[in-house]
Amino acid sequence: MALTIQTILARSLLFRSLSAPELQQVMNLATRRAFRQGAIVFSQGDPGDALYGVVTGRIRISAMAGDGHEVFLNIMEPGDTFGEIALLDGATRTATASASAQSELIVIRREPFLALLRREPNVTFHLLELLCQRIRWTSGLAEDSALLNSPTRLARRLLSLSRLHERAPASGGIRLSMSQQDMARFLGLSRQVVNQYLQQWKAQGWVELGRGRINLLDLGALQAIAAGDSASRGPRV
Numbered sequence: 001m002a003l004t005i006q007t008i009l010a011r012s013l014l015f016r017s018l019s020a021p022e023l024q025q026v027m028n029l030a031t032r033r034a035f036r037q038g039a040i041v042f043s044q045g046d047p048g049d050a051l052y053g054v055v056t057g058r059i060r061i062s063a064m065a066g067d068g069h070e071v072f073l074n075i076m077e078p079g080d081t082f083g084e085i086a087l088l089d090g091a092t093r094t095a096t097a098s099a100s101a102q103s104e105l106i107v108i109r110r111e112p113f114l115a116l117l118r119r120e121p122n123v124t125f126h127l128l129e130l131l132c133q134r135i136r137w138t139s140g141l142a143e144d145s146a147l148l149n150s151p152t153r154l155a156r157r158l159l160s161l162s163r164l165h166e167r168a169p170a171s172g173g174i175r176l177s178m179s180q181q182d183m184a185r186f187l188g189l190s191r192q193v194v195n196q197y198l199q200q201w202k203a204q205g206w207v208e209l210g211r212g213r214i215n216l217l218d219l220g221a222l223q224a225i226a227a228g229d230s231a232s233r234g235p236r237v
Contacts, residue, residue: 003078005030005106008053012081014126022120029113030106041097041105048086048093049110054078057103058177062185063095072185074161075100075178087113088127151197153187155225158207162216173208173217183214 005027009015015026032055035041041052044063052059059076073095076082086093087110117124162174180198184191198214201207206222208215216222 003055005032005053005055008055008079008081008106011079012053014081014084014129015123017126018122022122025116025120026108026113026123029108029116033105033107035099035103035105037099037102039099041099042083042093044093044096046093048083048090051081051083051087051108051113052076052097053081053106053108055104055106057099057101057105059103059105060098060100060182061095062098070185071188072182074186075176075182077177084127085131086110088131150187150189150193151225152228154183154189154194154197155222157183157187158214158216159219159222159226162219173215174219176214176216177212178214179212180209180214 006023009023009026009030015023018026030053035057041059054076056078059080059082060072061074061076061082062070062072065071074082076097082097083093085091087108090110117127158176161176161178180194181191184194187194198207198209201221202209204218204221206216206218208217
């Protein structure tokens with residue numbers, strides 16, 4: 001079932017605490033657009049001119065590293081919004097967004113949104129909160145890559161993504177719609193290393209694996225690994 005524009009905007013950190021009249025003003029700016037599977041929503045280097053929200057489908061966020069290889073960054077699912085930074089500063093996109101399934105998005109263009117910010121300071125304040133959260137999240141990625149070993153980094157990323165994309169599968173727990181290859185790219189590891197730990201954690205009943213998905217069944221065990229409990233990590237890599 002497709003989400004409404006109101007539901008998507010109300011779930012966003014940018015808009016969730018707005019009054020009903022303020023939220024309605026934002027909703028009035030939104031239009032809908034469909035994307036076929038494989039279509040590019042925007043490319044790295046494109047002008048930043050809009051914020052997007054996912055009504056149906058899945059949007060893959062990735063970037064090209066300096067050496068030319070693709071770095072997977074995130075998956076956006078129904079209810080998620082993306083493109084906030086470029087919406088505010090109008091600078092070029094730092095990543096590419098593509099539809100990994102047939103998708104429908106809501107689109108809020110930059111110029112009318114800036115006009116709204118000038119009229120509604122509460123919206124501006126919440127935007128600043130969102131940007132600070134994203135900065136902290138990005139800084140955490142850099143620190144993890146520099147300081148932590150492979151299983152700890154993997155457990156932390158699984159937990160971080162679970163907070164962004166809580167989906168309850170039939171078996172319980174939290175579902176991440178993400179392949180092992182994408183997770184490996186996200187962390188800058190080989191797929192073999194990621195699979196090694198996921199298979200061990202699967203055997204212990206902490207995760208469940210499927211095609212293009214990872215279900216988190218025991219958050220406590222993953223939190224212990226993320227905290228550096230060496231007894232829970234498994235083989236060294």
